[in-house]
Amino acid sequence: MIEQKVVTPDHLLFQAGREEHFITGSEAVKEAIKRANVDMAISYPITPQSESMHLVGDIYAEGYLKEYYRGENEFAVMSAVAGASMGGVRIFTATGGPGTYRAFEMFPTWAGARLPIVCAFMTRGVNSPLSIQPDTIEMAALLDTGIMMFHAENGQDLYDMILKAFVIAEKTDVHIPAGVFADGFFVTHTRDKVAMPQANIKLPPYDPHSAPVPTMDMETVPLRQMRDPFVMKSNFISYAAHASWQQEIMAAAERARKHVDKYLGGLVEAENEEAEILIVASGTAVSQSRDAIKIARQEGIDVGLIKIKSIRPFPVKEIRSLTQKAKALIVPEFNRVGWLSREIKSSLDDTTKVVGGPRVFGGMTMPPEMILAEIRRCSA
Amino acid sequence: MNKGLITIAPGFEDIMPAEYRELVEHGPYEKGYGISDLGTFKELLEEHPLCAGCGLALSLRLILASLPNPEDTVIVGSTGCSSLAFPQVAVHNIHSLFGNQNAVASGLKRALKLRYPGRVKDVVVIAGDGATADIGLDMVMHSWFRRENITTIMLDNEAYANTGGQESGMSTLGTVLNMAPTGKKFPKLSLPEIAREAGCAYVAAVAPAQPKRLERAVKRAILVARETGPTYLQVFSPCPTNYKFPPKETVARIKQREKEGTFQYKEYIAPAAQELLALIEEGKKE
Amino acid sequence: MLTTEYRVLAGPEGYLPPAAASMGVVLPEKGEALVEGEIVPEEVAMQKIIEKALAAKNPVFFPGPKILWAWKEGVAERAKAVKELAEALGAKIIPMPDYRPKYPMIDPNVEINPNHPNLTIWHNKIDVCFFVGVHCHYANMALKIIRGGTSCYTIALCGEEGHEDAMISLRDAGLKEIQKLTEIAKEKRALHD
Numbered sequence: 001m002i003e004q005k006v007v008t009p010d011h012l013l014f015q016a017g018r019e020e021h022f023i024t025g026s027e028a029v030k031e032a033i034k035r036a037n038v039d040m041a042i043s044y045p046i047t048p049q050s051e052s053m054h055l056v057g058d059i060y061a062e063g064y065l066k067e068y069y070r071g072e073n074e075f076a077v078m079s080a081v082a083g084a085s086m087g088g089v090r091i092f093t094a095t096g097g098p099g100t101y102r103a104f105e106m107f108p109t110w111a112g113a114r115l116p117i118v119c120a121f122m123t124r125g126v127n128s129p130l131s132i133q134p135d136t137i138e139m140a141a142l143l144d145t146g147i148m149m150f151h152a153e154n155g156q157d158l159y160d161m162i163l164k165a166f167v168i169a170e171k172t173d174v175h176i177p178a179g180v181f182a183d184g185f186f187v188t189h190t191r192d193k194v195a196m197p198q199a200n201i202k203l204p205p206y207d208p209h210s211a212p213v214p215t216m217d218m219e220t221v222p223l224r225q226m227r228d229p230f231v232m233k234s235n236f237i238s239y240a241a242h243a244s245w246q247q248e249i250m251a252a253a254e255r256a257r258k259h260v261d262k263y264l265g266g267l268v269e270a271e272n273e274e275a276e277i278l279i280v281a282s283g284t285a286v287s288q289s290r291d292a293i294k295i296a297r298q299e300g301i302d303v304g305l306i307k308i309k310s311i312r313p314f315p316v317k318e319i320r321s322l323t324q325k326a327k328a329l330i331v332p333e334f335n336r337v338g339w340l341s342r343e344i345k346s347s348l349d350d351t352t353k354v355v356g357g358p359r360v361f362g363g364m365t366m367p368p369e370m371i372l373a374e375i376r377r378c379s380a
Numbered sequence: 381m382n383k384g385l386i387t388i389a390p391g392f393e394d395i396m397p398a399e400y401r402e403l404v405e406h407g408p409y410e411k412g413y414g415i416s417d418l419g420t421f422k423e424l425l426e427e428h429p430l431c432a433g434c435g436l437a438l439s440l441r442l443i444l445a446s447l448p449n450p451e452d453t454v455i456v457g458s459t460g461c462s463s464l465a466f467p468q469v470a471v472h473n474i475h476s477l478f479g480n481q482n483a484v485a486s487g488l489k490r491a492l493k494l495r496y497p498g499r500v501k502d503v504v505v506i507a508g509d510g511a512t513a514d515i516g517l518d519m520v521m522h523s524w525f526r527r528e529n530i531t532t533i534m535l536d537n538e539a540y541a542n543t544g545g546q547e548s549g550m551s552t553l554g555t556v557l558n559m560a561p562t563g564k565k566f567p568k569l570s571l572p573e574i575a576r577e578a579g580c581a582y583v584a585a586v587a588p589a590q591p592k593r594l595e596r597a598v599k600r601a602i603l604v605a606r607e608t609g610p611t612y613l614q615v616f617s618p619c620p621t622n623y624k625f626p627p628k629e630t631v632a633r634i635k636q637r638e639k640e641g642t643f644q645y646k647e648y649i650a651p652a653a654q655e656l657l658a659l660i661e662e663g664k665k666e
Numbered sequence: 667m668l669t670t671e672y673r674v675l676a677g678p679e680g681y682l683p684p685a686a687a688s689m690g691v692v693l694p695e696k697g698e699a700l701v702e703g704e705i706v707p708e709e710v711a712m713q714k715i716i717e718k719a720l721a722a723k724n725p726v727f728f729p730g731p732k733i734l735w736a737w738k739e740g741v742a743e744r745a746k747a748v749k750e751l752a753e754a755l756g757a758k759i760i761p762m763p764d765y766r767p768k769y770p771m772i773d774p775n776v777e778i779n780p781n782h783p784n785l786t787i788w789h790n791k792i793d794v795c796f797f798v799g800v801h802c803h804y805a806n807m808a809l810k811i812i813r814g815g816t817s818c819y820t821i822a823l824c825g826e827e828g829h830e831d832a833m834i835s836l837r838d839a840g841l842k843e844i845q846k847l848t849e850i851a852k853e854k855r856a857l858h859d
Contacts, residue, residue: 040491066494069526071522072518072519073519075480079484082484083456084487084491085487086484086491087487087491088495109477114803210826214472216473216488218452218454218471218501219737220385220737222735222765223385223386224766225765226467226472230463230475238767238781238782241767241781244806244807248803251687251806255693382737384736384741388734389742391745428769429769
């Protein structure tokens, strides 16, 4: 095993000095896992996350992880990840697009089983027809699975969010899975500046004894324990137990808010939020919005930006208070269904000011001019 | 096993319900019990809701009594009748979903090996025929191809029993069951042979009609899985409810099928496993 | 949108009460505790706990697996401390030995189970109960069901972050905190006698 010093999360994430490196998003994943003190990773190929998991395999061979293997399909991989997590180890995996859908039954299973798994999703189009190009539509499907969802704008976000996802997910009062989402190709395959501390430090190891559920290792009480039994037999009261369990999973995501505030620096980031026109976006749509805002300002149009970092838990309070004065909320998205616009609308009393677009999908890029056109229309 | 799991905290002995005190005093942990000790110790399986005459329940009790080291065994089950019994089993067990039990077991086994290197931590999959041979076949086989150190035990009642008796891959040709109103159109899957070809170091087909044989197969399967490679055990456990025969005839049915030649006891032992078993069974190895 | 603050009060709250965390109740920080949905200093909560317990007709402790079985260092001492606290409060002890769905039927005289905790509470007419040594997930599950269908006042002596679904919840409650509660109990009883 590689020699690394265990440091506190605060030190690794906020205090340690960082150097800038010009790397791809896939490499940012590798660098995050290097410092995450991950015990195990299981992989399966699918574009555009294959490279990330190749690199995780490479650092396993170098001695940064204790176990790694390639599974036979995404459902098998996510199942094995669940088994390992129940066995008490810190585990990482990744998928995207059709792979997400192939594994899908496992995501609400992970959440209900209180497994603090971190899974990176490199989002891409889903069939039919096939496209390997970027698209965030899979995020819509995951919104109600019970997992936490953090959306990375760029390689820096991807690096930081993966590490922070482990810290937040493993809190005893949270202890549910965290998905870290990055738009495929736009983030994974482009180079960007990512500031990181040296790789000779790592997070503290996972402590299974702090879990809110018992570990399956014949070392933890109670002895007669099944994870998780059918909770439905014998009488109506067991149905209440199932309902109560589901409510507890939702509550776990609510409890994550204060940890997201601390580690991600807030569920949202706001710039110039007093402006009458606000762009509210997540992922690489934020980068495109920044370009559009720059040009708009040159034309004398005052536009603000709200970058949403945490999709689950969703920043309802923050969105409500930040958008009170705004006359228009422009929500650019890389998918056809507008799931982010739906989320925003369901947080507000007045939805008439929400502009559900521009939207591009199928791999189309979103030129800043599209967003600019919307800004100009709103300011007219 | 952490012995504390079966040690009542001092002062709480008088408030522990009887079934737990019995587990502490007469449980099978670290005692090396076998099926010939049945009736003298507290079994791992508590009261369960399975049907009268259930071949699966009988097989499960015998399997649990045959575990070489119950104190360090974690079981991975799957949806089906057995998962209704597993909440009442006094070893840690995981309910996978359906069909992914061997994938879950692969992750679990590697995690336990990583956390407890050099210690015995047996991971045993116990699932029905639907879970093992149909919906889970690819994941079962891939765990064998990867040579995972796990034991796979199929409780074969030749149907999807828990969902009301539908045809499964392990039902015999011509059997009329739900979803096969005019009889099954293809023969019973030959899973022991598939297991052997897929790389299992020890394969056996047994039934609760011969409990001692079943016990030997369970012990061999688990001990070989520890060191040599994946192992597979198929246990013929007829279902009176879905096959509509009187509950008391379950064992007689097994014997009848054996006479007819449609059920055979089998054992395939790979050379590496043969060496290991010879050493163990001659008492030269722990 | 919520116009009133959610209070975590003794029930019966109804068919399916919400999780207090989903209604905006936040867990306390170190040194703090939760009383009926509000964050208070730990001292205040401890006093309230003893007040409630001493005024109860049938207070009962529900020790869970983490304290019933001597599985870790420190458990034996904590178990002893819990017993002493129960004695000081004149409370009975009914164990929660594990979390499995009990089959066929729980015997509510001798145990409690998180899948149907209300059975034990109704049967024994428990008006104040203490959760200690229960894995947080199962405690939360049980506490909601209790608040929904019974009028029992729940108190959680949590060794981790605390429980919003209990009427009173401590956090980081270890040996010291349990012993402190016993002290307070003895003081208060001495005042009464």
